[in-house]
Amino acid sequence: MSRPVRARRSELATPASNEHMFAKAAAAGADLVFLDLEDACAPAEREAARPKAARALRELDWGATTRAIRMNGVDTRWAHGDVIEVVTAAREALDVIIVPKVRAARDVWWVDVLLTQLEETLGLGKRIGLEVLIEEVEGLQEVDAIARSSDRLEALIFGAGDFSASQGARVDTNFDPRADYPGDLWHYARSRIVVAARAAGIEAVDAPYPNYRDPDGYRTACERAGAMGFAGKWAIHPSQVEPANDVFAPTPEEIAHARRTVAAYRDAEAAGRGATGLDGMLVDAAHLRHAETVRTKAALLGRDGGEVR
Numbered sequence: 001m002s003r004p005v006r007a008r009r010s011e012l013a014t015p016a017s018n019e020h021m022f023a024k025a026a027a028a029g030a031d032l033v034f035l036d037l038e039d040a041c042a043p044a045e046r047e048a049a050r051p052k053a054a055r056a057l058r059e060l061d062w063g064a065t066t067r068a069i070r071m072n073g074v075d076t077r078w079a080h081g082d083v084i085e086v087v088t089a090a091r092e093a094l095d096v097i098i099v100p101k102v103r104a105a106r107d108v109w110w111v112d113v114l115l116t117q118l119e120e121t122l123g124l125g126k127r128i129g130l131e132v133l134i135e136e137v138e139g140l141q142e143v144d145a146i147a148r149s150s151d152r153l154e155a156l157i158f159g160a161g162d163f164s165a166s167q168g169a170r171v172d173t174n175f176d177p178r179a180d181y182p183g184d185l186w187h188y189a190r191s192r193i194v195v196a197a198r199a200a201g202i203e204a205v206d207a208p209y210p211n212y213r214d215p216d217g218y219r220t221a222c223e224r225a226g227a228m229g230f231a232g233k234w235a236i237h238p239s240q241v242e243p244a245n246d247v248f249a250p251t252p253e254e255i256a257h258a259r260r261t262v263a264a265y266r267d268a269e270a271a272g273r274g275a276t277g278l279d280g281m282l283v284d285a286a287h288l289r290h291a292e293t294v295r296t297k298a299a300l301l302g303r304d305g306g307e308v309r
């Protein structure tokens with residue numbers, strides 16, 4: 001079964017217990033908003049948050065935003081109720097469920113089977129998609145199997161907060177990983193996640209950036225993630241949506257260059273050559289693939305100029 005194609009440059013977190021934040025989240029312009037039943041909700045609030053989330057999904061105007069929830073992990077007592085109650089009440093108003101702390105493919109199967117039964121019982125007119133958080137060391141070790149575990153799965157998300165705890169990294173001490181560690185402490189995890197996702201034909205989304213008063217740092221983090229192949233990044237505050245949407249979208253110059261690259265390659269091909277030059281740079285089949293990636297992203301955002309001859 002084919003997966004829906006969605007933009008996910010920005011994925012905005014909103015605690016499902018805090019109803020007063022919902023309208024602002026719905027209007028934030030994020031590609032995806034998830035109402036969080038997990039760690040942004042106090043444990044005592046998690047059950048009461050389910051009907052609040054379902055009502056908001058049904059009743060607010062979300063525009064083009066993908067509507068999601070983050071359920072609790074499959075090893076918690078909330079997982080089953082999160083899925084059953086929210087899907088039953090929200091029905092087609094829920095597009096995606098984010099599953100946290102996935103450690104193995106079987107965690108995804110559990111949610112997949114439950115959803116299949118619910119969709120049939122409720123007679124839902126559409127399939128609910130999944131995204132999963134890789135934020136446990138076991139999950140990273142199993143990431144290839146997890147990425148291929150379900151045809152509902154649309155993206156892997158790197159959860160750097162829990163991952164650092166799971167790995168035992170010293171980020172909450174006087175040790176400053178940015179100053180004292182040569183390189184990106186999370187490069188290995190990020191690389192594995194993005195490669196596993198792309199190899200499985202799905203997308204990778206980068207981690208939350210906790211300092212919401214540091215827009216420059218956030219933008220740099222978006223740029224680095226985009227350079228590695230991540231499709232987007234989490235936003236933990238509405239102010240992070242606009243920079244993520246901006247950085248993860250191809251610029252008009254990139255789109256124009258991609259069109260010229262495709263045209264140059266086609267001309268070379270028609271003349272029986274496999275490579276040519278454009279502005280003093282080589283254009284071969286690999287550049288054609290880069291250009292097609294840019295054009296696919298642009299088309300998804302409605303910014304592509306259409307066919308190249």
Ligand code: GLV
Nearest residue numbers: 135159160161162
């Ligand atoms: C997200 O859930 C994280 O742990 O970073």
Ligand code: MG
Nearest residue numbers: 135159161162
């Ligand atoms: Mg987490």
